[in-house]
Amino acid sequence: MSRKEITILEDLLSSNKKIAQDIRLYLKAKNIFSINLMSSPGSGKTSLIEKLIEELFPKHPIAVIEGDIETDLDAARIKAKGVPAWSITTGGACHLEARMIAQVLKEISEPTEFLFIENVGNLVCPASYDLGENLRFVLLSIPEGEDKPLKYPKAFLTAHCLVITKIDLIGLLSFDLEKVKEEARKINPHLAIFATSARTGQGVKELATYLLYQRKQWLETNA
Amino acid sequence: MHELSLIASLFEILETQKEKEGFKKIIAVQLRCGLLSGVVPECLQTAFEIYKKDTLASEARLILEVVPVKFKCRFCGQIETAQDFPLICSQCQRSEVEILEGTELTLISLEVEG
Numbered sequence: 001m002s003r004k005e006i007t008i009l010e011d012l013l014s015s016n017k018k019i020a021q022d023i024r025l026y027l028k029a030k031n032i033f034s035i036n037l038m039s040s041p042g043s044g045k046t047s048l049i050e051k052l053i054e055e056l057f058p059k060h061p062i063a064v065i066e067g068d069i070e071t072d073l074d075a076a077r078i079k080a081k082g083v084p085a086w087s088i089t090t091g092g093a094c095h096l097e098a099r100m101i102a103q104v105l106k107e108i109s110e111p112t113e114f115l116f117i118e119n120v121g122n123l124v125c126p127a128s129y130d131l132g133e134n135l136r137f138v139l140l141s142i143p144e145g146e147d148k149p150l151k152y153p154k155a156f157l158t159a160h161c162l163v164i165t166k167i168d169l170i171g172l173l174s175f176d177l178e179k180v181k182e183e184a185r186k187i188n189p190h191l192a193i194f195a196t197s198a199r200t201g202q203g204v205k206e207l208a209t210y211l212l213y214q215r216k217q218w219l220e221t222n223a
Numbered sequence: 224m225h226e227l228s229l230i231a232s233l234f235e236i237l238e239t240q241k242e243k244e245g246f247k248k249i250i251a252v253q254l255r256c257g258l259l260s261g262v263v264p265e266c267l268q269t270a271f272e273i274y275k276k277d278t279l280a281s282e283a284r285l286i287l288e289v290v291p292v293k294f295k296c297r298f299c300g301q302i303e304t305a306q307d308f309p310l311i312c313s314q315c316q317r318s319e320v321e322i323l324e325g326t327e328l329t330l331i332s333l334e335v336e337g
Contacts, residue, residue: 001337006244012232012254012328095225125225128261153308154261186309186318 016129019098023132026105027115032063033215034115036131038155039139040148041121044165046074047198048139049116053081055208060113065104067096067120074118084108095125098132113215123152134218135211141166142175149184156184161192163207168197226266229328230274236330241279247337249280255288257325258306264289292325 011017027034037045046066053062064085066074072087079085086104088096096119108115117133119126138159140148143166149156156162162184170177181193192210196203237249252271256264264287271285291304296312297319303312310320 001247003250003334003336004246006240006246006333006335008236008240008330008332010236010330012229012236012330015232015235093225093228095228097228124261128225150308154259157259183309186311189319 013128013130016098019102020130020132023098023101023105024134027132027134030108030110030112031219032108032112032115033135033211033218034117034131034133035135035137035211036117036119036126036133037137037139038119038123038126038159039121039141039165040123040144043121043139043141043144044198045118045121045139046077048163048165048196048204049118050077050081051196051198051201051204052116052208052211053078053083055204056114056211057081057083060212061111062114062116063108063112065096065101065115065117067100067118069093069120090120093120094122095120095129096131097129101131114211123148123155127152127154127158135160135214137161137163139163139165140180142169142173146176146180146183149180149187153187156187156191159188159191161194161210164193164195166197166199167195167202168200226262226270227274229262230267230270233271233330234274234278234280237278237280237333240333244335246335247279249283249333249335251284251286251334252280253286253288253331253333255290255327255329255331257290257292257327259292259322259325260328262328288331290324290327293323294320294325295323296320 039045062083064078064083066085066087068074069090075085075087088100117131136159138155184191194203194207268285275281291306293304294310295302298317299315301312301314309318311318
């Protein structure tokens, strides 16, 4: 038996990256701006999407993909707002992958301006998978504490925007907002940072304005 | 814990290589794993051991080369390596850095037989 060595040099995520790039081109052709939301379980991803829907919809058509390990409860919450939603139950997998998004993409009708993709609640694995999104949000809720940026650097490093949620609880818990902003910017100096509350509506309008601006900029570029 | 899913991708590449190169079995698989790739090397090793049973790599060893994070300061151009976050330039104390290495998860080479 002959033995030999074969040089390969292939990225293990290359097939995911390729599908993600196809998704990006497909959505660009349809002027659909997509946002991938990542956070720990219970940070308020679905509630934030609900509030953004209230702010933007129906003037700006929205579609939502909900990633969950089990159940389609989140998708039902979105549908209750009159917005089309698709549920991807990963059956145990801790993150969404581009091929899962590609499967539901064709069902999204035009015109849609924003596609929100709610990732599985997890701050580790989703950070490694490009879903073809234009913007990546990382959410951090006040009860989770201040140390998340340093504990989960990759999620903060790859995000464009940090949304601090449940800001209405800040007076009840010892949470140093300025320290978190400073630490998050040490990991990623380019992070846009918003503080929101789905309960009081604080900061939601500003975040919606940011999204409209980002989409406008994106429409003007050919990339 | 997405290491099993990454190992599944690895085996897709191995199958493609088998058809292309026509070997019978794999003796060793060499992977380069950046400290910022988001995987735990031990979990990757475990996932490989589970996945390889009854495959063309059932007797293969997984050789993991763990590489540190290498970054360049956007202000002064200093290049340095880091084991941990945050990535701050030791010269000018700024965190505006460009990551050069350490995010990769790459199949480098295979040792095959037959």
